[in-house]
Amino acid sequence: METKYFTIDETKELKDQVKEAGDILKNGGLVAFPTETVYGLGGDAKNKDASKAIYAAKGRPSDNPLIVHIPDVSWVDGIVSEIPEAAKKLADAFWPGPMTLIFKKNDVIPLETTGGLDTVAVRLPSHPVARALMEESGVYIAAPSANTSGRPSPTKAKHVAEDLSGKIDAIIDGGEVNIGLESTIIDVTEDIPTILRPGYISLDDVKAVVGEARMDPGILSKDSNVRPKAPGMRYRHYAPKGNLIVVNGEKEKVCAYINEQIQNAKDLGKKVAVLSSSETASMYENAKVYAIGSLNDEEEIARNLYDVLRRFDEEEMELIFSEAFETPHIGQAIMNRLLKAAGHQVVSL
Ligand code: TXA
Ligand code: MG
Numbered sequence: 001m002e003t004k005y006f007t008i009d010e011t012k013e014l015k016d017q018v019k020e021a022g023d024i025l026k027n028g029g030l031v032a033f034p035t036e037t038v039y040g041l042g043g044d045a046k047n048k049d050a051s052k053a054i055y056a057a058k059g060r061p062s063d064n065p066l067i068v069h070i071p072d073v074s075w076v077d078g079i080v081s082e083i084p085e086a087a088k089k090l091a092d093a094f095w096p097g098p099m100t101l102i103f104k105k106n107d108v109i110p111l112e113t114t115g116g117l118d119t120v121a122v123r124l125p126s127h128p129v130a131r132a133l134m135e136e137s138g139v140y141i142a143a144p145s146a147n148t149s150g151r152p153s154p155t156k157a158k159h160v161a162e163d164l165s166g167k168i169d170a171i172i173d174g175g176e177v178n179i180g181l182e183s184t185i186i187d188v189t190e191d192i193p194t195i196l197r198p199g200y201i202s203l204d205d206v207k208a209v210v211g212e213a214r215m216d217p218g219i220l221s222k223d224s225n226v227r228p229k230a231p232g233m234r235y236r237h238y239a240p241k242g243n244l245i246v247v248n249g250e251k252e253k254v255c256a257y258i259n260e261q262i263q264n265a266k267d268l269g270k271k272v273a274v275l276s277s278s279e280t281a282s283m284y285e286n287a288k289v290y291a292i293g294s295l296n297d298e299e300e301i302a303r304n305l306y307d308v309l310r311r312f313d314e315e316e317m318e319l320i321f322s323e324a325f326e327t328p329h330i331g332q333a334i335m336n337r338l339l340k341a342a343g344h345q346v347v348s349l
Contacts, residue, residue: 003161004170014132022137024169025050030057032146032160033133034174035125037098037183037199038153038306039160040069040143041168042133045079048112051142057167060149064231065115066142067100067123067183071134079120079140081106086210087188093209096126098179098200102187113142115231123183129174145182146171152238152306152341155180159310180303181333185230187216195219196230198333200302219336222344238341240312240320242273246342248324249349255283257349258321262287265319273312275322277301288317298327302334309341 004024008017021031025042028050032041041058043050045068055062068079073091076083080103087101105120114120125131134141145153148163157173164171184199186206193213195203206213218228228234247254258274263286265272272287281291290308293300312320322342325334339346 001166001169003165003168005161006170006172008129008172008174014128015136018129018133018136018172021170021172022133025133025137025139025141028053029169030054031133031169032154032157032164032171033130033143034127034157034172034177035069035130035143036127036177037125037179037181038155038177039146039157040067040130040141041146041160041164042069042141042143044137045109045113045140045142048110051110051113054142054144057164058144058147058149060144061231061235062112063115064144064235065117065121066113066144067121068109068113069130069134069141069143070122070124071131073124075140076103076122079106079108079122080104084188086193089209090186090188090193090206091124094201094205095124096131097124098126098181098183099123100183100185100197102185102189102196104189109140109142119187119189121185127174127177129172133172150235150237150239152309153182155303155306159307162310176303178303179299180306181330181337184333186213187229194229196228197233198336200330200333202329202332236340236343238306238309238337239343240309240317240341242271242312242317242320243345244312244320244322244342245345245347246322246324246338247347247349251280253349254323255280257347258287259283259285261319261321270318271316273315273317273320275308275320277323277325280323287321288315295325295327298325298330298334301325301327302330305334305337 100123184201185197278291292304
């Protein structure tokens with residue numbers, strides 16, 4: 001199929017620019033669109049066939065549920081069976097924004113959309129293009145990240161095109177996203193609100209609003225018997241084709257260790273890369289260095305991470321050493337994605 005490409009012109013009325021894409025959604029088609037976190041691959045959440053087509057285009061396992069996007073908080077009522085008090089507080093505090101809430105569902109959203117679960121994930125994004133598309137189409141938009149299953153989520157329209165051109169009806173190019181990591185998922189069906197996937201909104205942010213909150217033990221544990229509650233967190237994700245190893249410890253030691261390893265790998269004729277902060281980039285020798293951002297600007301690090309993970313493949317890197325990025329606010333989310341990409345291979349010095 002030919003994929004239509006719409007480029008947003010910010011100086012013009014958005015409504016008119018998303019009209020055709022909205023019609024595609026209404027008619028059961030698939031449209032990729034920007035949100036403030038990552039690009040999403042949208043379809044009509046009430047339409048089973050649209051959901052099946054999303055799974056097919058991504059090559060995604062059908063037991064991994066989709067997030068339903070809404071343009072206004074009043075839309076929650078239509079698809080859930082219960083709104084807990086904690087959900088109201090969290091919605092007030094963080095919507096529109098990079099947060100997804102898990103509710104008990106009613107019968108409106110089909111099981112094909114929720115991967116067979118009796119709960120539904122709901123998000124109200126702040127991105128103007130996403131909002132215009134929902135308002136224009138009038139449909140609940142089911143949207144996973146717009147990447148091929150297993151690859152890093154798209155932070156630019158060109159990433160979407162790389163993975164999905166020819167497989168979906170349209171892509172709306174609204175430029176680079178601002179956060180670059182997927183939304184924080186909070187399960188409010190449990191007595192204590194539980195973070196199933198860390199994101200820009202941290203555990204402390206959640207606690208500040210609802211008091212008690214916790215992390216899903218399944219995402220903190222390396223023990224494969226403790227399964228993450230969000231099905232998508234159980235899969236290997238984001239991994240580049242080359243072998244990625246995270247090196248943790250004091251700055252000088254990390255640099256010395258990585259430089260030594262680069263030398264060993266070069267002797268074996270391997271293409272080696274280093275993923276570093278901009279402050280430490282000049283300390284590495286004889287490897288291609290990808291500086292993703294300043295340690296004083298964790299948002300820059302988050303925004304560049306997936307783009308760099310994709311570049312490792314494009315540039316056919318065989319062995320990649322990464323510094324750890326334990327930054328104060330979103331470090332937990334950054335490290336969650338980086339460790340997944342590394343298949344939890346960590347050298348601690
Ligand atoms: O920022 C985001 O959340 C992006 C943008 C497009 O909104 N979307 C996104 O969707 O990251 P996706 O499909 O790539 O990730 C959805 C995650 C998966 O890990 C899935 O298992 C989990 O949410 N999930 C969805 N519904 C769930 C449910 N009912 N219970 C538990 N986990 C759920
Ligand atoms: Mg995803």
